[in-house]
Amino acid sequence: MLEIKHLNKTYKAGRPALKDINVSIGKGQFVVILGPSGAGKTTLLRSINQLITSDSGEIDFEDQNLRVLNKQQLRQKRQRIGMIFQNYNLVERLTVIENVLHGRLGQKNLWQGMFGVFSQTEKQEALRLLQEVDLQGFELKNCSDLSGGQKQRVGIARALMQHPQIILCDEPVASLDPASSVMVLDLLKKLTVEKGITCIVNLHQVDLALDYADQIIGIKAGAVQINEPKSQVDKAMLQALYDKES
Amino acid sequence: MKSLENGLNYQDLQTQLRQKRHKQFWTLLVVGGSYLALSWLLHFSNTIGIWAIPKSFSWLFINFVPHAQTMQTLPDILSKLLATIGLAISSAFIAAIFAIGLVSFCAPVMPHYLGVKRVVRLIASFLRNIPLVAWSMLLLFTFKQNDLTGFLALFLMSLGFLLRAFLEIMEDESSQIAEALQVTGAGGLVILCRGVLPTVMPQFVSWILYMIENNIRDATLVGILTGTGIGFVFDSYFKSLRYDLAGITVLCIIVVVIALENISAQLRRVIA
Amino acid sequence: MIIEPSDQTNVSLTTETTKPKQQKIKIHRLNAMKVVLGVLAGLTLLSFMTMDRGSVSLIKATSEFLVNLKYMFLQPKVSVNLLQGLSNSLLLTLGLSILTTFIGVFFGFIFAVLSATNLLDRRYTLIARSVMAFIRAVPTILWVLVFSIVCGLGINAAVLGLSLHSIAYLGKAYSDSIEALGTDRLESFKASGVGFWATVCQGVIPSIKPALISWSFIRLEINFANAVAIGAAAGAGGIGYQLFVSSAFDFDFHEVGTIVYLILITAIILEIIAVQIRKQFIDTTQR
Numbered sequence: 001m002l003e004i005k006h007l008n009k010t011y012k013a014g015r016p017a018l019k020d021i022n023v024s025i026g027k028g029q030f031v032v033i034l035g036p037s038g039a040g041k042t043t044l045l046r047s048i049n050q051l052i053t054s055d056s057g058e059i060d061f062e063d064q065n066l067r068v069l070n071k072q073q074l075r076q077k078r079q080r081i082g083m084i085f086q087n088y089n090l091v092e093r094l095t096v097i098e099n100v101l102h103g104r105l106g107q108k109n110l111w112q113g114m115f116g117v118f119s120q121t122e123k124q125e126a127l128r129l130l131q132e133v134d135l136q137g138f139e140l141k142n143c144s145d146l147s148g149g150q151k152q153r154v155g156i157a158r159a160l161m162q163h164p165q166i167i168l169c170d171e172p173v174a175s176l177d178p179a180s181s182v183m184v185l186d187l188l189k190k191l192t193v194e195k196g197i198t199c200i201v202n203l204h205q206v207d208l209a210l211d212y213a214d215q216i217i218g219i220k221a222g223a224v225q226i227n228e229p230k231s232q233v234d235k236a237m238l239q240a241l242y243d244k245e246s
Numbered sequence: 247m248k249s250l251e252n253g254l255n256y257q258d259l260q261t262q263l264r265q266k267r268h269k270q271f272w273t274l275l276v277v278g279g280s281y282l283a284l285s286w287l288l289h290f291s292n293t294i295g296i297w298a299i300p301k302s303f304s305w306l307f308i309n310f311v312p313h314a315q316t317m318q319t320l321p322d323i324l325s326k327l328l329a330t331i332g333l334a335i336s337s338a339f340i341a342a343i344f345a346i347g348l349v350s351f352c353a354p355v356m357p358h359y360l361g362v363k364r365v366v367r368l369i370a371s372f373l374r375n376i377p378l379v380a381w382s383m384l385l386l387f388t389f390k391q392n393d394l395t396g397f398l399a400l401f402l403m404s405l406g407f408l409l410r411a412f413l414e415i416m417e418d419e420s421s422q423i424a425e426a427l428q429v430t431g432a433g434g435l436v437i438l439c440r441g442v443l444p445t446v447m448p449q450f451v452s453w454i455l456y457m458i459e460n461n462i463r464d465a466t467l468v469g470i471l472t473g474t475g476i477g478f479v480f481d482s483y484f485k486s487l488r489y490d491l492a493g494i495t496v497l498c499i500i501v502v503v504i505a506l507e508n509i510s511a512q513l514r515r516v517i518a
Numbered sequence: 519m520i521i522e523p524s525d526q527t528n529v530s531l532t533t534e535t536t537k538p539k540q541q542k543i544k545i546h547r548l549n550a551m552k553v554v555l556g557v558l559a560g561l562t563l564l565s566f567m568t569m570d571r572g573s574v575s576l577i578k579a580t581s582e583f584l585v586n587l588k589y590m591f592l593q594p595k596v597s598v599n600l601l602q603g604l605s606n607s608l609l610l611t612l613g614l615s616i617l618t619t620f621i622g623v624f625f626g627f628i629f630a631v632l633s634a635t636n637l638l639d640r641r642y643t644l645i646a647r648s649v650m651a652f653i654r655a656v657p658t659i660l661w662v663l664v665f666s667i668v669c670g671l672g673i674n675a676a677v678l679g680l681s682l683h684s685i686a687y688l689g690k691a692y693s694d695s696i697e698a699l700g701t702d703r704l705e706s707f708k709a710s711g712v713g714f715w716a717t718v719c720q721g722v723i724p725s726i727k728p729a730l731i732s733w734s735f736i737r738l739e740i741n742f743a744n745a746v747a748i749g750a751a752a753g754a755g756g757i758g759y760q761l762f763v764s765s766a767f768d769f770d771f772h773e774v775g776t777i778v779y780l781i782l783i784t785a786i787i788l789e790i791i792a793v794q795i796r797k798q799f800i801d802t803t804q805r
Binding site for chain 2: 082090113
Binding site: 280281287291295305336378385388389392393448454463464480503507516517 | 565
């Protein structure tokens with residue numbers, strides 16, 4: 001459902017960030033991107049929904065190349081791709097339920113969006129999603145009063161509010177303690193199994209990756225080094241991925 | 247080998263320490279020398295200055311003491327004081343509205359925001375660095391001697407200050423949240439209203455509170471120059487040698503400024 | 519178990535709320551910030567309603583104001599004779615602001631040490647703090663006027679007034695920076711038996727050097743603006759006084775324009791210097 005073909009990206013300094021990336025990702029897969037820091041994991045993830053504009057190649061999602069869409073078309077496609085962040089990126093000053101409803105902002109017209117007007121059904125759905133991420137009762141709390149794990153679950157609920165086909169997760173558990181990390185990853189895994197949503201996750205913990213992934217993509221110096229189902233990945237491959245010498 | 251290394255390090259250390267001491271010595275010499283030179287150039291007499299401080303304070307405590315008659319004028323002073331507080335608040339608040347409008351164009355989700363940012367920064371620097379005196383006199387000339395003149399002078403100053411402060415906050419705070427709402431497919435204005443502004447607003451409010459405090463102090467200056475508000479009250483009593491009344495006016499200003507400082511400190515704690 | 523009537527109504531209420539169709543789902547929350555903004559908006563409105571606007575026609579005044587602005591900024595003019603005098607008084611004002619900043623830095627630091635709760639007992643700090651709060655609450659211009667009674671209008675009163683306010687301002691700023699150090703870092707000095715002023719010189723000053731320097735330059739900027747202002751309002755001389763004369767007595771807005779440009783350029787140069795120095799110091803501390 002997501003095909004990345006010959007994707008290239010060079011930063012101004014001239015250092016290639018992504019070199020000829022070719023990856024194919026299926027529906028309902030839990031895909032983990034691994035690699036040493038600075039290898040280009042984040043760049044790859046962010047080029048998928050065009051937060052970073054790449055130089056050349058194709059990103060095919062739902063029969064369209066995201067790289068060539070105009071602004072309006074891109075915004076429509078973005079509604080189908082959720083994203084969660086390492087630092088949660090919630091509007092801390094607003095309530096939990098308002099943050100969840102923000103997932104719908106892309107479908108609003110200008111005035112409804114600016115003033116945050118949401119329908120009764122949308123609010124009900126937000127409440128249901130909060131139940132799903134185990135945050136019932138927190139609806140009217142300010143996000144600034146939540147713990148990191150709770151904030152990340154609000155982030156997931158916000159992404160689900162978009163009815164996404166894919167959720168991109170940029171280091172979703174890097175700022176969390178082990179227990180919360182497991183809870184968040186369990187939740188994401190459940191989404192792939194029960195709702196058929198594809199999750200593409202940047203991780204730096206190899207053990208967690210092996211626990212959850214269906215498919216593992218290893219990136220080193222901007223190039224794909226591993227692209228296999230988890231069962232095909234062995235220790236030697238992972239060691240080579242993190243080895244500084246080769 | 248090792249001892250040699252240690253010896254080298256020890257020597258390095260010595261020279262470094264010596265250099266540091268040299269630097270300190272010269273800094274002190276330059277600062278002290280320029281202080282004396284400046285005093286001489288400006289004809290500032292340090293001896294007169296030092297003596298003036300205890301003299302002034304004792305004068306202050308003898309002459310500024312209110313007596314029974316003073317209290318009759320108090321309601322008059324208080325009403326002017328209230329009007330000045332009103333001016334300080336309204337000028338800060340209206341300036342904040344304008345400033346928020348302008349910095350909104352500098353949010354990272356807005357088109358051409360880099361270019362706009364440069365223009366807004368220029369406006370801010372311009373407004374802030376034009377002396378309050380110039381604004382006051384210019385406004386006095388056309389709007390004449392009334393509260394509106396004071397309001398406008400304070401407004402223009404506040405606008406300059408708030409613009410710079412808001413711009414910096416916007417730069418520091420808004421990019422992550424803008425990104426998070428961008429991925430939902432929302433447009434620039436929507437992201438601004440639902441994400442960026444709610445995130446930066448508490449810090450903006452903190453600045454508005456600071457601006458109000460500052461405006462009360464500046465209102466005195468503007469008042470003396472333009473003949474409005476509490477500054478005018480003080481100036482006229484002071485010049486007509488009614489020091490008891492001038493004293494009570496200053497006392498009122500002190501009470502208001504300290505009260506405002508404490509109230510805003512409390513509010514900041516609640517908001518943050 | 520006895521069910522009281524009030525309990526029953528509660529139960530029926532909650533069952534009703536679980537029927538989602540009728541109940542409007544709340545998503546916003548009233549917070550302190552909204553209340554503050556609301557109150558400020560109300561006070562602004564009240565102030566506008568009671569404001570004495572005089573009998574000036576707003577449209578006429580505004581257009582006149584804009585014309586004068588045009589004279590000021592687009593057609594600044596000045597005679598050669600005056601320019602000599604202007605540059606002298608600009609230097610006087612600049613010198614005044616530098617001199618008072620020196621005094622402010624020196625005594626401000628002493629006051630800061632005396633009012634830092636992590637260095638001294640609260641009994642002493644409270645006194646220093648109250649004195650500084652008192653001095654800061656009185657606007658600079660009023661201090662200058664008070665000093666002018668004892669030593670006459672002129673440079674002495676201006677220096678004293680500006681310095682006093684600088685001391686109180688920098689004292690507060692510095693002491694906040696000192697307190698941000700916390701107690702732990704200074705305890706090692708105390709533990710090894712270092713004396714009080716040695717601790718201050720060897721422990722405190724090096725740690726807060728960037729803050730000291732950036733606050734001092736911020737104050738220099740403020741002092742320049744204040745020096746202009748008191749020149750005008752207290753007749754203490756300098757470029758501010760020239761500005762006052764040409765705008766209040768001569769009504770020559772072309773000349774005012776020149777003076778404002780001179781002040782503007784100086785202020786912006788000061789600002790750039792301050793920003794550069796702050797940048798340099800932040801860089802070196804990060805290295």
